[in-house]
Amino acid sequence: MKLTIKNISKAFPNGIQALKDVSLSIPAGMYGLLGPNGAGKSTLMRILATLQEPDQGSIQLGDIDVLHQKDEVRKTLGYLPQEFGVYPKVKAEDLLDHFAVLKGIAGRLARREVVEALLRQTNLWEVRRQKLGGFSGGMRQRFGVAVALLGNPRLMIVDEPTAGLDPAERVRFLNLLSELGENSVVILSTHIVEDVSELCTRMAIINRGEILLEAEPLRAVEELHGRIWTRVVEKRTLLELEHEHKIISTKLLSGRTMVHIYSNERPGNGFEPVEPDLEDVYFSTMAGYFGHRCEQPEKEVVS
Numbered sequence: 001m002k003l004t005i006k007n008i009s010k011a012f013p014n015g016i017q018a019l020k021d022v023s024l025s026i027p028a029g030m031y032g033l034l035g036p037n038g039a040g041k042s043t044l045m046r047i048l049a050t051l052q053e054p055d056q057g058s059i060q061l062g063d064i065d066v067l068h069q070k071d072e073v074r075k076t077l078g079y080l081p082q083e084f085g086v087y088p089k090v091k092a093e094d095l096l097d098h099f100a101v102l103k104g105i106a107g108r109l110a111r112r113e114v115v116e117a118l119l120r121q122t123n124l125w126e127v128r129r130q131k132l133g134g135f136s137g138g139m140r141q142r143f144g145v146a147v148a149l150l151g152n153p154r155l156m157i158v159d160e161p162t163a164g165l166d167p168a169e170r171v172r173f174l175n176l177l178s179e180l181g182e183n184s185v186v187i188l189s190t191h192i193v194e195d196v197s198e199l200c201t202r203m204a205i206i207n208r209g210e211i212l213l214e215a216e217p218l219r220a221v222e223e224l225h226g227r228i229w230t231r232v233v234e235k236r237t238l239l240e241l242e243h244e245h246k247i248i249s250t251k252l253l254s255g256r257t258m259v260h261i262y263s264n265e266r267p268g269n270g271f272e273p274v275e276p277d278l279e280d281v282y283f284s285t286m287a288g289y290f291g292h293r294c295e296q297p298e299k300e301v302v303s
Contacts, residue, residue: 001028001062001154003048003185008057010043010209018043019054020209026185030177032196032203032217033189034282040209041189042082045159048187049079061155061185075104078153078184080144082160088133092124095132096146103150118146122176138169145176156186162195174198197278205285213285217278224276224284229263231271232256244269248283262289 003026010019018040035041046052048059050070059066066073087095093115100111119125122142127135135143141161148156158177162170178199180186188199196203197217205213213220228248233241235257241247245261252258260274261267262284284290 001183001185002026003155003187004058004060005044005048006058006060008044008047008054008059010040010047010052010054018209019047022057022206022209022211024204024211024214026187027202028183028185029202030180030186030188030200032200033187033206034191034193034196034203035206036191036286039191039207041191041206042159043209044206045079045081045157045187045189048155049077049081049157050074073155075151076154078148078150078156080141080148080156080158080161082163084144086132086135086140086143089131091129091131092135092143093119093128096143096150099147100150105150114150118149121149121179122146123172136169138165138173141165141169141173142176145173145180149180152184154184156180156184157189158187159189160191161188162190162192193279193282205282207286213281213290215281217281220281220290221276221278224280224290226273227262227264227290228274228276228280228284229261229267229271230258230274231261231269232258241269245271246287246289248280248287248289262287 005022005024008019008022011017022044033041043052047054048066050066050073061073064072096115096118097111100114105111105114116125119128122145124139124142124146127139132140132143161177162173165173174195177188188195190196200217202216204211232253233256238250238257241259245267246263247259248262249260250257260280261271281290
C-alpha cells in the first residue's frame with residue numbers, strides 16, 4: 001500500500017496559495033508531515049480526507065483514485081482532525097457504537113466486539129461508561145483515534161494530535177500511535193519536531209505550501225553531521241552574531257542563550273561542534289540552509 005501525491009496545488013479566493021505543486025510518495029507506516037502553523041499541512045490533510053478539492057494534481061491510494069473515487073476512499077479512511085466535537089453528555093461506549101453503525105458495522109454482536117476491542121486498544125475500556133464531557137484532552141484524543149480506527153482503515157490521517165496535551169498524556173498518545181502503522185499509511189501532521197522524531201521512519205518538511213525536504217529522519221540528521229555548532233552567549237550579543245553566522249535556533253539556558261549555527265567549516269569565535277538532532281534539521285531547512293531532498297543514494301553499477 002502506497003499513497004502517491006503528484007503536483008497538488010490549492011489557492012483560496014483571498015489569494016493565499018495554500019499548496020504549491022506538492023508531490024510525495026508515502027509508503028505504509030508512520031509518515032511525518034512537519035511544518036509551522038499555516039504551512040499548508042491541514043489543507044493537504046483535508047484534500048486527502050476528501051473534504052476539499054485541489055486546483056490541480058492527482059492522488060492515488062493503491063488502486064484508488066482519491067480525487068475521483070471519494071466514496072471508496074471514505075470506506076478505508078480514518079481521520080482525526082486537529083479539532084473535533086463530541087457530545088459531552090453521551091457515554092464513550094455509546095457514541096463509539098453509534099459511529100460504528102455509521103461506518104456500516106450493522107450487526108449488534110460484531111459492533112460490540114469492535115467497540116470493546118478499540119476501547120481496550122486506546123486504553124479507555126475502564127472509562128467506557130463515563131460521559132465524554134468529563135474526559136481530559138488526552139482521553140478525548142484517544143477516543144478520536146478509536147473512532148478513526150473503525151473499519152480497519154488503510155489510510156489514517158492524524159492532524160496535530162498532541163497540541164495541548166500534558167507530558168504524560170502525550171507519551172500515552174504517542175505510544176498508541178506507534179502501534180498503528182504496521183499495515184496502513186499513517187500520516188502524522190504536526191508542528192512538534194519531537195513527535196516526528198519519536199514515531200516516523202520518513203518525513204517531509206513543508207512551509208508556505210511547498211515541500212522543502214523529504215527524507216528519512218535519521219538519514220537527514222546524519223547529513224548534518226559536522227555542520228551544527230553551538231555556543232552559550234549573552235543575549236545582547238545576538239544581533240552581532242546574526243551578522244557573522246547562520247543562526248538557526250536559540251534557547252535560554254540558566255539566564256543565558258544557547259545558540260546553534262549552521263556552518264560547513266569550523267566557525268571559530270568560541271563555537272564548538274555539537275551532534276545534530278531532528279530539530280536542527282528542521283530549523284536548518286526552514287532557514288534555507290538544508291533544503292535539498294535527502295534520498296537514498298543510487299547503487300553503484302559494476303560493469
